[in-house]
Amino acid sequence: MSRISYREALREALQEAMQRDPRVFLMGEDVGRYGGTYAVSKGLLAEFGPERIRDTPLSELAFVGAGIGAALGGLRPIVEVMTVNFSLLALDQIVNTAATLRHMSGGQCSVPLVIRMTTGAGRQLAAQHSHSLEGWYAHIPGIRVLAPATLEDARGMLWPALEDPDPVILFEHGQLYNVEGELAEGVTVDIRSAKVRRAGRDLTLIAYGGLLGKALEAAEQLAREGIDVEVIDLRVLRPLDDATLLASLAKTHRLVVVDEGWKSGSLAAEVVARLTEQAFYELDAPPVRVCSAEVPIPYAKHLEEAALPQVAVIVAAAHGVCGT
């Protein structure tokens, strides 16, 4: 075990991947000389050189598209997009090309591309740097969408993502980079399943990414209040691991889903719909979603906090579902 930050865990994963496979390279805005906008790739330029730690112009569309081309050409590119907000400039290449190519070509062209990007709010970055749009990507067939919420996943998800022959998008929540903790050596994780992060009997609380911590905090508070909450980390936003969620619901019969995206058309909506379709008669109470307020995320601290799902709101939602 060693003490490590989420940022360092991501960096170690990059470093290991680059060492293991000469086809792997990283490209994106300021990944090299600057050291990465969030310092994830700091130091890697010195180790791997400018060909494999490749700074790009501010051309999201072209460098994501070039990542697709490089993947078709036999490499294993990791493309860093500074934030999910900026990824909209590359949406065409991700949705119309990366996600479609294999099916549209009748199975001839796989795209083994990994895209990493920051998501989420909480740092007073206002409405063009704070949104949680991963749910949009989770709508698209042909791509796998991951949200590492733990040190273990930050360290472990990249390699299986690179081994996946199809496009994978990794969403790193901006508030997690400085989170520190103990991490064992040589962790391996899968990129298929949701994980129970805290076992409980009374309520299934589903979260992912930056809100997993708040969900666990809410669960601790609820435990003190006599409600035994099972917290599930979705981890894989597409394809969703229904089985793990259903197994939990079969045990608890009550459901709260937490999502930093907006409620309308959200990933939380999809999760609730799926569980309701498949396990309606397991439910002892209507499911509840805790999502961000339907506003562009504001700058002022008190307003930003009010817009985002907070522990107190999750706790209140849990009480509502449990009738306590």
Place this chain on the structure above:
Amino acid sequence: MSSQTQTSDTLMLPPGPVPTAPVPFAPELALGLLRDMLRIRRLEEKCAELYGAGQIRGFLHLYIGEEAVAAGAMRALSTDDTVVATYREHGQALLRGVSMRAIIAEMFGKQEGCSRGRGGSMHLFDAQSRFFGGNAIVGGGLPLSVGLALADRMQGIRRVTACFFGDGAVAEGAFHESMNLAALWQLPVLFCCENNLYAMGTALPRSESQTDLCLKAASYRIASRAVDGMDVVATHQAALEAVDAVRSTQQPFFLEFQTYRFRAHSMFDPDLYRDKAEIEHWKEHGPIHTYTARLKAQGLLAEEQFLALDVEVGREVDDAIAYAEAGHWEPVADLLRDVHTPAGGSSS
């Protein structure tokens, strides 16, 4: 200003006179280029008929009039080079070596098609011949070609990536971002701009403040050249030189083919935005009849030879249609196949 004068006083005419100079190629190449163009022409004329008969559906964009571009360019590439094309790509796919059978079967939506019937006319793919589509987002292929060339460079493979796109793509950010990346990273991409003067129905001067497209390349410090896209001798010579430049310098090159489509943008297009007189002017420069006349004038081709070639190509088309008609619909049970690569499946 009436709509009539609006079109008639803005006729955009071919860049030069109808070419009449002797064809400077050995007979095999000279006749090969004719055959290439004729194969595209006859295939597409039949496609238009089949569309009318309801056997081809979706969007169908014909290349008729532009054949000298694909013929001249594709013969300048080696079999190991890479091609990225647009939704008007039947000609490139055919000359790259995708069989007429697989192309028509694809347009019929049959699983014998080169993309198993998933793509149709706009999405012809053949990974084996390094033909990476068939991209129907205007400008969408440009970043892809940059990445393919980057992969070659990083793996020490000396290959040329030829990326075809139209004048419409020049207005897209993808064009500018890709030109910049290719120049900045010194990548061996041959940018083949098929300038047929219309982005669907929008004439080039109505969408570009600067209609000299080579200047755009120059602004990225990319070497460029404009060539008469109706003259297969010119397109082939220019493509040979451009491919050679890309291969030897490992730098990008921008080649503008000034061409024209004789048919409407797609089968849905009533073609109301251009003057018939303009189309007639360009038809005088038709790449097949002008070239045939030159070959005949210098004794490289006799009328009987031409007719025999035409019959042979017609047979190939008929055979391809029969093949496609006898083809199979992919079972609906396979609908989800290849959304993802199956476990243990191959990736490029």
